[in-house]
Amino acid sequence: MPELPEVEVVRAGLERHVVGATIALVDVLHERPVRRDPGGASGFAAALTGRRIEAARRRGKYLWLPLDNGDALLAHLGMSGQMLVQPAGAPPERHLRVRFALSFPPGSAPAGGVPAGELRFVDQRMFGGLSVSPGGADLPAEIAHIARDPLDPEFDDAAFVARVRRRTSGVKRLLLDQGLISGVGNIYADEALWRARLHGERPGDRLRPVQVRELLGHVRDVMTAALAQGGTSFDALYVNVNGQSGYFDRSLHAYGREGEACDRCGRPIRRVAFMNRSSYFCPGCQPVPRTRRRV
DNA sequence: CAGTCGCCCTGCTGGC
DNA sequence: TGCCAGCAGGGCGACT
Structure with missing residues (x-):
């Protein structure tokens, strides 16, 4: 599932393969991925x-492609979304939802690459979506409420620490709050908490500043490590967002490892229900806080 | 406003 | 063999 590192791999791929292209044709094959566009499928295409x-x-x-008129094509991959760069005429993917035919002016094809034929939005579960953001080239208004992400040089560490310490929610919920810090999903939240030896139910206002700072450092570390491994996951023709490629499985210590021995202390990793999904943690290294609190 | 919960979607897996 | 519940899960609307 694409979280920040995977989305960054996609962004880098788009930067390399589609910047400079003109959108010659838009083909919306399924309405749902453009549900957030007020103009509907036809307005979106036009x-x-x-x-x-x-x-x-x-x-x-979130990803966006600034356009030459100041608008932007805004995209979220949801759980299963992919942005693929394909040669024109390649057979349609099973869950192909939107196609963009691209043309490059003479001499401006991407260096070292075959000129892109099509940009394709493929999404099995359709939690993802595309929309046109009017005037959104710099920062789409639709996502202005989203906090900067931890790899953004302008992320304000001190402000983050202060905000976390004013909140009563469990720290995992806070990591997933896109208004506080963006780009962290269920997997990297569990991994960062394991690294920080913190239980996700620890309330934000019960953490010391240094603990929040260290946690933030672990978020950055795990994302940076994943990003380094994700850099190899696409070739010249593909912007590969295949979450099953397995490149980050290897470095996971908690997520998805129910019953397996903790890499640090050997206790079996536990899985508990959390917000209609799962949380994984080590009961030895990440003790449950004494004050019971639903997260 | 902070906090919490349910829903949207599809396909795969496991139990009976 | 077939059926259905459960699970995966980010974001947003609705509610307290």
Whole structure:
């Protein structure tokens, strides 16, 4: 599942393969992925046709492509979304939802790459989506409420620490709060908490500043490590967002390891229900806080 | 406003 | 063999 590192791999791939291209044709094959666009499928297509892609940007798990008129194509991959760069005429993927035919002006094809034929949004479960953000080239208004992500040089560590310590929710819930810090999903939240030896139910206002700072450092470390491994996951024609490629499985210490021995203390990793999903933690290294609190 | 919960989607897996 | 519940889960609307 794409979290910040995977989305960054996609962004880098788009930067390399589609920046400079003009969108010649838009084909919406399924309405749901464009549900957030007020113009609907037809308005979405009309607003993008003929526009040139100027850049590829990201904040947290959101991606956007600034366009030559100041608008932007905003994208979220949800759980299963992929952005694929394919040669024109490649057979359609099973869950192909939106196609963009691309054309490059003579001499401006990406260096070292085959000129892109199509940008494709493929999404099995359709939690993801695309929309046109009017005037959103710099920062789409639709995501202005999302906090900066921990790899953003302008992320304010001190403000984050202060905000966490004013909240009564469990720290895992706070890590997943995109208004506090963006880009952290269930997997990296569990991994960062394991590294920090903190239980996710520890209330924010019961943490010392140094603990929050260390946790933030672990969030950055685990994401940076995953990103380094994710850099190899796509070739010249593919922007590969395949979450099953296994590149980060190897470095996981908690997530998905129910019953397996903790890499640090040997106690079996536990899984508990959390917000209609799961949390994984080591009961030895990450003791449950004494004050019971639902997270 | 902070906090919490349920829903949206599809496909795979496991139990009976 | 078939059926259905459970699970995966980010974000948002609705509620207290």
